[in-house]
Amino acid sequence: MLLKNIALILLLGTGMVVSGCSRQVSYQNDVLPILQGACFSCHVAGEGAQNAGLILSSHSSMMAGTKMGPVIVPGSAASSTLYLVISHNVDPKIQMPPHHSDKMAQGEGKPLSQEQIDTIKLWIDQGANNN
Template structure:
């Protein structure tokens, strides 16, 4: 073979491209076992509250001071303010102009983001 270094380089570049092409948020959700995401009638107490408890309350729960910026999401009434003004969806969806939440962490799985957004779009019911 006259050009083994050239062929090796092409092979390595091809492998890197295939590897990077497989790294997407969608792939991560599939690997975690996400199969369906029903957002037709989102319940605050059954769907939204557990997402907040698992991902937000460490910084934004009652009495929490760890980098919360003074934002307390521990009650429906307090959360509704941020849902109504667009900050909740803007932050959890990492939209431009918002601080991505959870802060310094990857975006929540798409089903959780979609669940929160659907709850807001369905009128932020306390159900």
């Protein structure tokens, strides 16, 4: 019994909840590859970024957001425009990535998987760090 209590105290002391342990999400290893595969055709520096108004090719440019303001609120995916548009919690006209049949044939424009959406959500909720 004492050993179980010590283990519980150690888990709680590290900030991990026993019933819902979550992994630390890395921008470089987890988030950036998702963005590269699904977003870079429109959201990198150059002509695409001028049309889209958001550059996602670096952490700093992503955190800068658009002319209208930030698209990420560190610590709150529910308040982050980026999360809302990829999770389809907005008008279908502005969901990302856009569903273009010509781009889908090239492997672009496909909706993100639930796992990819959850990864970005968790990263934002963890503070959207450049890690």
